[in-house]
Amino acid sequence: MSSSCRPSWLVPALLCALAVLAARPAETPGRSPARGGAELGVSAQVARLYEEAAVATRQYEEGRRAAETERTRARQLDELLDRERKQLAVLHKDLGRIARAQYRSGGDVPLTARMLLTDHPEELLRRQHAVSRADLAVTDAIRRSRSAEARLAADEVKAAARWRALEQRNVELVALKADIEAKLEEARRRLQVQADSSTASGTCRGAVRLDQPHKSVRRAWVAPVREYELSAPFGSGGARWANRHTGQDFAVPIGTPVRSVGGGRVVRVSCGGAFGIQIVVAHPGGYYTQYAHLASVAVDQGERLVPGQWIGQSGTTGNSTGPHLHFEVRVTPELGSGVDPVPWLAARGVRL
Structure with missing residues (x-):
């Protein structure tokens, strides 16, 4: 950012420098600035x-x-x-x-x-x-x-x-x-x-902007990935979960583009913990969707999304045994309020 102040004296120079520093955007906690190269x-x-x-x-x-x-x-x-x-x-x-x-x-x-x-x-x-x-x-x-x-x-x-x-x-x-x-x-x-x-450091890299698909999505709701195999379903048991599986897993290779299932706003981007790199999106109607175990994110917290927009890439971060997308639908942004994603998407015209 450039400044219009022209320091002729020491005090004006200090004041000008403080103004420039105050005008810089604050970094999101837990996020590091995007690095090039x-x-x-x-x-x-x-x-x-x-x-x-x-x-x-x-x-x-x-x-x-x-x-x-x-x-x-x-x-x-x-x-x-x-x-x-x-x-x-x-x-x-x-x-x-x-x-x-x-x-x-x-x-x-x-x-x-x-x-x-x-x-x-x-x-x-x-x-x-x-x-x-x-x-x-x-x-x-x-x-x-x-x-x-x-x-x-x-x-x-x-x-x-x-x-x-x-x-x-x-x-x-x-x-x-x-x-x-x-x-x-x-x-x-x-x-x-x-x-x-x-994920090891608990600090996410900045959003990596991806070229969006050539064909725009004309439906209000879509599947979170285009090609997939369904793996662990909602409510299933397993040694890696404290109680029951809280989402639907999509078996996809690392780097597969992940889409927002509908229009909404990014309310959380975080790294570390059981979900690894994850994104939570708020949708109209009071529902939230979570995309976990990612390898990268392509959006920032607070960003508005359109249906089908690429928001990240799948991976195997956090508590994961192999490449897949863990997808949840919740009634709050927090873990523990999940509903079965398969009938939820089906009710919106998306059959998995």
Whole structure:
């Protein structure tokens, strides 16, 4: 902060310095100022790699489905080609029967001579006309069948080439996905080390601002994480809890972006203790939600939130046996007033 005082004498200078110090914002107890450099960069790196890994996974799945579609198309072309070949074989047999019938009815004897020798020339003409029409039909069918066979064979070559290109793209996507996941795993490890250091000292690092999701949430309530597996439920027993489990656990990797389930205001950001790094949010209607065992926070106490806003990243700080988000719904900001989060969210249109 700059000052407009211009000290010409010692007393005005001291007064000016005191005014500047008094104007500085006080630090929140238990929070340390946000530090720059690599320490805070790892949080943003994890969030970015998390999104890149998700994109690479989607691209791989789309490529895999496209390759499977091409394989199905190639099989259909093979089946169609087989049917055409069978029809061609039947036509060849029909042509052979016609040729044999012609031979039995006169062979190479000219039609004029056969008409002079026969007792029924009209019948002979009808038969000859039928044979000629059959000849033309068979010839035309053979031509069409061969044309279709050539066309199908060309389509089959194109489909095979496209399938090989898709397979090669999938191989490249697998390598890209593996590289991203390796970098993500290392960044997650570094993020958790920083988080453990914060909880050990009981002093949180400053809020690490994360790029918010590209798609804004249009619903009033959402799940606290996008992709998850439900683990320990509300009210379950366990050696790590004094009585019963007071929330719902979401099994997610370290660094997974955590969302505010609804609009509200941050009433607590703290580190240390059984919950490790945690955030408590007050919502309209008198309810509070808690997000615990985090690896980082992306909001400050007193901050207003919108539904789906990223407020931190999951971790395994505090009394935790592995990476997960501990999520609670309470009627007060304090522990011991929890209600089952699953039906509470379901009543708001969020089915876990």
